Amino acid sequence: MSFQLISQSKISKARLGKLKTKHGVIKTPFFMPIATRGVVKGITSTEVEELKAQIILANTYHLMVKPGEDFLQKIGGLHKFMNWEKPILTDSGGYQVFSLAKHCKVSDEGTEFRDPKGGTKYSLTPEESIQVQKAIGSDIMIALDECTPKTVSRKVAKTAVNRTVKWAERCFKEHQKNKQGQLLFAVGQGDRFLDLRQECIGKLKKINFDGYCYGGMAPLKTVYKMLEKIMPEYPEDKPRYLMGVGYPNDILESVKRGVDMFDCVIPTREGRHGRAFIRNSKVKLTDPGFYETVNFPQTKLQYSNKPLSTSCNCTGCKNYTRAYINYLFKIKDYLGSRLVSLHNLAFYLDLMREIREEIRKGRL
Amino acid sequence: MSFQLISQSKISKARLGKLKTKHGVIKTPFFMPIATRGVVKGITSTEVEELKAQIILANTYHLMVKPGEDFLQKIGGLHKFMNWEKPILTDSGGYQVFSLAKHCKVSDEGTEFRDPKGGTKYSLTPEESIQVQKAIGSDIMIALDECTPKTVSRKVAKTAVNRTVKWAERCFKEHQKNKQGQLLFAVGQGDRFLDLRQECIGKLKKINFDGYCYGGMAPLKTVYKMLEKIMPEYPEDKPRYLMGVGYPNDILESVKRGVDMFDCVIPTREGRHGRAFIRNSKVKLTDPGFYETVNFPQTKLQYSNKPLSTSCNCTGCKNYTRAYINYLFKIKDYLGSRLVSLHNLAFYLDLMREIREEIRKGRL
Numbered sequence: 001m002s003f004q005l006i007s008q009s010k011i012s013k014a015r016l017g018k019l020k021t022k023h024g025v026i027k028t029p030f031f032m033p034i035a036t037r038g039v040v041k042g043i044t045s046t047e048v049e050e051l052k053a054q055i056i057l058a059n060t061y062h063l064m065v066k067p068g069e070d071f072l073q074k075i076g077g078l079h080k081f082m083n084w085e086k087p088i089l090t091d092s093g094g095y096q097v098f099s100l101a102k103h104c105k106v107s108d109e110g111t112e113f114r115d116p117k118g119g120t121k122y123s124l125t126p127e128e129s130i131q132v133q134k135a136i137g138s139d140i141m142i143a144l145d146e147c148t149p150k151t152v153s154r155k156v157a158k159t160a161v162n163r164t165v166k167w168a169e170r171c172f173k174e175h176q177k178n179k180q181g182q183l184l185f186a187v188g189q190g191d192r193f194l195d196l197r198q199e200c201i202g203k204l205k206k207i208n209f210d211g212y213c214y215g216g217m218a219p220l221k222t223v224y225k226m227l228e229k230i231m232p233e234y235p236e237d238k239p240r241y242l243m244g245v246g247y248p249n250d251i252l253e254s255v256k257r258g259v260d261m262f263d264c265v266i267p268t269r270e271g272r273h274g275r276a277f278i279r280n281s282k283v284k285l286t287d288p289g290f291y292e293t294v295n296f297p298q299t300k301l302q303y304s305n306k307p308l309s310t311s312c313n314c315t316g317c318k319n320y321t322r323a324y325i326n327y328l329f330k331i332k333d334y335l336g337s338r339l340v341s342l343h344n345l346a347f348y349l350d351l352m353r354e355i356r357e358e359i360r361k362g363r364l
Numbered sequence: 365m366s367f368q369l370i371s372q373s374k375i376s377k378a379r380l381g382k383l384k385t386k387h388g389v390i391k392t393p394f395f396m397p398i399a400t401r402g403v404v405k406g407i408t409s410t411e412v413e414e415l416k417a418q419i420i421l422a423n424t425y426h427l428m429v430k431p432g433e434d435f436l437q438k439i440g441g442l443h444k445f446m447n448w449e450k451p452i453l454t455d456s457g458g459y460q461v462f463s464l465a466k467h468c469k470v471s472d473e474g475t476e477f478r479d480p481k482g483g484t485k486y487s488l489t490p491e492e493s494i495q496v497q498k499a500i501g502s503d504i505m506i507a508l509d510e511c512t513p514k515t516v517s518r519k520v521a522k523t524a525v526n527r528t529v530k531w532a533e534r535c536f537k538e539h540q541k542n543k544q545g546q547l548l549f550a551v552g553q554g555d556r557f558l559d560l561r562q563e564c565i566g567k568l569k570k571i572n573f574d575g576y577c578y579g580g581m582a583p584l585k586t587v588y589k590m591l592e593k594i595m596p597e598y599p600e601d602k603p604r605y606l607m608g609v610g611y612p613n614d615i616l617e618s619v620k621r622g623v624d625m626f627d628c629v630i631p632t633r634e635g636r637h638g639r640a641f642i643r644n645s646k647v648k649l650t651d652p653g654f655y656e657t658v659n660f661p662q663t664k665l666q667y668s669n670k671p672l673s674t675s676c677n678c679t680g681c682k683n684y685t686r687a688y689i690n691y692l693f694k695i696k697d698y699l700g701s702r703l704v705s706l707h708n709l710a711f712y713l714d715l716m717r718e719i720r721e722e723i724r725k726g727r728l
Contacts, residue, residue, distance in 0.1 A: 042698040083683050334406040
């Protein structure tokens with residue numbers, strides 16, 4: 001069994017656990033920095049390691065288009081290529097096919113699409129998704145699912161659930177042929193329909209995956225309510241992954257509802273654009289206002305001799321003032337984006353450590 | 365006396381020395397990475413320090429326009445602002461006024477110009493240039509000079525020499541008012557006319573600056589010949605700075621002709637655009653082909669598991685393959701530019717160490 005549930009909060013559904021992978025054990029709940037194409041934009045793998053990130057996420061769709069499955073096989077996998085020795089999780093590629101690709105055709109067989117840049121035609125079947133993820137060498141693979149757009153009809157959601165279950169079965173079978181110590185998770189779909197979500201997760205549970213995701217594109221308020229109802233149906237002894245979420249408060253709320261794993265572009269994307277997340281150390285984690293954001297550049301900060309955050313240990317906070325970071329954004333030097341991205345990752349990873357600590361102390 | 369001449373090569377005009385500044389002693393000959401606006405593009409001051417750079421160069425013109433003299437004064441100088449504790453050299457701002465500014469007017473009094481971005485009007489007199497360099501807090505300041513365009517007439521060159529000498533005198537006087545341990549260098553001009561260069565340096569020598577530069581915009585072959593004739597006229601007991609040069613071979617050739625100090629955008633600018641400098645360790649420094657360049661991205665490198673250079677100790681060379689760097693340039697991730705810029709700086713700084721070692725051993 002790759003997952004070990006260590007404790008269950010008495011005041012919420014929050015849990016502490018350990019997830020064992022080929023490249024090491026990860027403490028849950030955790031957050032994954034996003035290395036879409038095998039690089040956390042502008043940042044070295046060494047810097048990500050220095051932040052004590054336990055695992056990173058890479059995108060199957062992007063890596064499939066460039067550098068491609070054959071290349072990754074030949075080069076010996078993504079860990080070696082990007083010099084990252086800790087675990088890697090890859091999504092199935094499905095979400096990006098539906099949201100980014102051109103001329104995407106979905107059938108029971110799988111999906112076909114064209115790369116919007118080069119125009120090259122690709123097919124992404126469940127089997128192909130597993131093959132690409134094996135070429136990447138990810139520690140945690142995700143079974144191909146059909147992720148429906150916002151607020152689809154019940155009929156469309158039902159079809160997606162059926163397909164997701166069938167595709168998951170095929171991924172499972174493909175994976176069984178050559179397991180190589182990799183873990184395989186499946187995605188629960190069903191949009192806003194509780195019974196569809198119950199049906200989906202019920203069927204996936206029977207196949208016995210290593211972990212289960214919560215997928216979909218609903219607003220977060222709907223997600224919270226759904227998590228309250230559906231998390232109890234997810235296996236207790238398997239990790240639960242809420243895909244693509246979110247702001248610090250969303251992570252906290254989801255942990256309280258029993259989620260163990262998170263990923264999001266927010267810390268790096270907003271960092272690149274000059275928005276920094278700062279822990280307000282005077283406020284308890286469970287109280288509103290436990291963090292604030294600071295936007296660069298702004299006149300108010302131009303003489304500020306303070307670091308971004310006095311409680312943070314990242315390169316930016318240890319070495320530079322808000323005034324200097326503000327100036328870097330003003331003159332549009334990439335170093336500004338780099339420092340704030342890195343700081344935001346430090347903030348998210350510190351947040352997860354604090355969350356684990358608070359659960360351990362029985363305060364969350 | 366801030367400069368100490370340690371030894372003089374017996375086989376060339378190359379020299380070894382030590383230059384004492386407010387922020388530490390620098391071994392000559394040396395190279396200065398360029399932090400135009402108070403940042404080596406995309407790179408932290410900590411990274412530049414880890415490469416053991418002895419000194420960096422910042423541009424008075426750019427810093428005068430943004431963040432401005434008042435700002436720098438208020439914030440406590442550039443060292444503190446950018447967290448750099450070693451020496452800083454600043455140019456006079458003259459070169460950029462002539463080459464970048466709009467509506468530039470030159471008179472005996474000084475220059476007037478408009479910032480091409482904001483349109484704001486500035487005046488840069490010799491006194492103002494010193495004041496800005498004092499606000500920056502540079503260890504080595506340069507007196508304002510008139511840098512003429514390529515191949516001007518003798519008459520224009522003569523006027524520029526006269527002005528350069530007069531401006532240098534005024535800078536010297538302005539500096540005497542409040543020396544603050546800063547050094548002041550003057551620039552020898554005179555274009556391709558040996559007698560004008562002799563006249564210029566002869567007059568500047570009498571004022572007794574802390575060091576002397578060689579300025580101008582001629583092709584390097586002309587510069588080599590001129591250096592052979594004019595360097596003997598430069599004071600032996602003062603450091604000599606060839607401004608804005610150059611490729612590795614140009615630096616080597618100039619060291620042999622008695623130059624002690626260099627700066628150039630080549631390592632960082634070409635690095636950002638994917639061109640890496642590699643020491644060919646099988647070839648002696650003094651033989652042709654002692655270095656080669658590698659351009660990214662190119663198909664030939666896509667599977668290369670070698671580092672950029674096996675003899676280099678920079679972040680890129682220690683942690684990543686040519687294949688990965690090639691891929692970073694292919695997907696246009698800024699990390700590629702960052703790694704190759706940093707590597708090129710390491711190459712230039714290693715080159716200077718090797719040059720000093722070879723002079724010490726009597727082989728250069």
